[in-house]
Amino acid sequence: MIRAIALDDEPPALRILSHFCQQVSFIDLSNTFTRTDEALRHLNQFQTDLLFLDINMPSISGIDFYREISPTSASSQPPMVIFTTAYAEHAVDGFTLNAVDYLLKPFTFERFLQAANKAADFYRWQQRDDSxxxxxxxxxxxxxxxxxxxxxxxxxxxxxxxxxxxxxxxxxxxxxxxxxxxxxxxxxxxxxxxxxxxxxxxxxxxxxxxxxxxxxxxxxxxxxxxxxxxxxxxxxxxxxx
The missing domain is CATH 2.40.50.1020 (LytTr DNA-binding domain)
Incomplete structure (x- = not known):
């Protein structure tokens, strides 16, 4: 099970992500946040495998927030990230940060599932234990x-x-x-x-x-x-x- 959280300053966007995550069996969206400080506190305390992250937020952009995430006591490396944005030009920034994918708002469940499956594929590689x-x-x-x-x-x-x-x-x-x-x-x-x-x-x-x-x-x-x-x-x- 992939442990995930979502950060977006717009509650309707978080409700959509929550609804979509409930429809897949391999993602546990444990919490959603509208404030970056609360999301960062969660990341510092709890193991998180995947972060759904809005790019356009008032206090700090999602791009800058993800750049500042460093390995903490809860994880040896930053979580995987799927950026969500209403602006296609931000895809280039996600590309440079090795994002799993980016979702252009408004996105369908089919497009969400495509991104989620990419995250699942990488997660399986991370967890592999074969000789x-x-x-x-x-x-x-x-x-x-x-x-x-x-x-x-x-x-x-x-x-x-x-x-x-x-x-x-x-x-x-x-x-x-x-x-x-x-x-x-x-x-x-x-x-x-x-x-x-x-x-x-x-x-x-x-x-x-x-x-x-x-x-x-x-x-x-x-x-x-x-x-x-x-x-x-x-x-x-x-x-x-």
Whole structure:
């Protein structure tokens, strides 16, 4: 069951979302909010998988609100988001934030169901526990769920609230990097049982891709990656095994 909330300053819009959610079996819309502070308080206290978020609100736009959501004690990463808006031009902003989808008001139940199914598909990937998942990393970028072989990853670079995943140019997903909205902490948790190690506040690397180490610098496929002082001890311990 996907745990969801909705934030919209217009109560009629929230009633429509509540009605639509009641018609699907896989979304539990646990609460609705007209104020951003109340929604944020809920996100900080309760695990939330999906956020239906209006873009046009008086105090802060939904775009800015979602940008400011950071991992909290209730979740290691921001929830999935489906934006709702009366203005089609806002779709571009949703695209850059890796939204699951955006619903252009007024939307039909059929259009809502399409967006909800997208969220369900991604949620299933997040919750997968099959043994083959240990060989792959699933990330969402550009409205697409990407399946990346861990063996194809050269390094992961942190850019504020985004990660740039550099891939082997010969991989099926290469040669261009995949950019996804995720924190370094969340990525570390996903890679906890793999051969990846964080060597810097901005870099996670696979141990088997390291070609040389010299003067606190790693060399991976013609790239130079610095080793941060606070990560040096753990790296030496892992690399020396």
């Amino acid at each position: 083959s998942s240990n060989s792959y990393l699933y990330v969402r970028a550009d409205y697409t769920l990407h399946k990346l072989a861990l063996a194809d990853i050269l390094l992961i670079e942190g850019l504020d609230d985004y990660l740039k995943i550099h891939l082997d140019p010969n991989s099926p997903n290469g040669p261009h990097p995949i950019v996804t909205r995720m924190t370094m902490k969340a990525m570390q948790e996903r890679l906890a049982n793999s051969n990846f190690v964080r060597v810097h506040r901005s870099y996670i690397v696979p141990l088997n891709r390291i070609e040389a180490v010299r003067h606190k610098t790693l060399f991976i496929a013609d790239r130079e990656v610095p080793i941060g002082a606070s990560y040096e001890s753990d790296f030496i311990h892992r690399f020396g095994k």
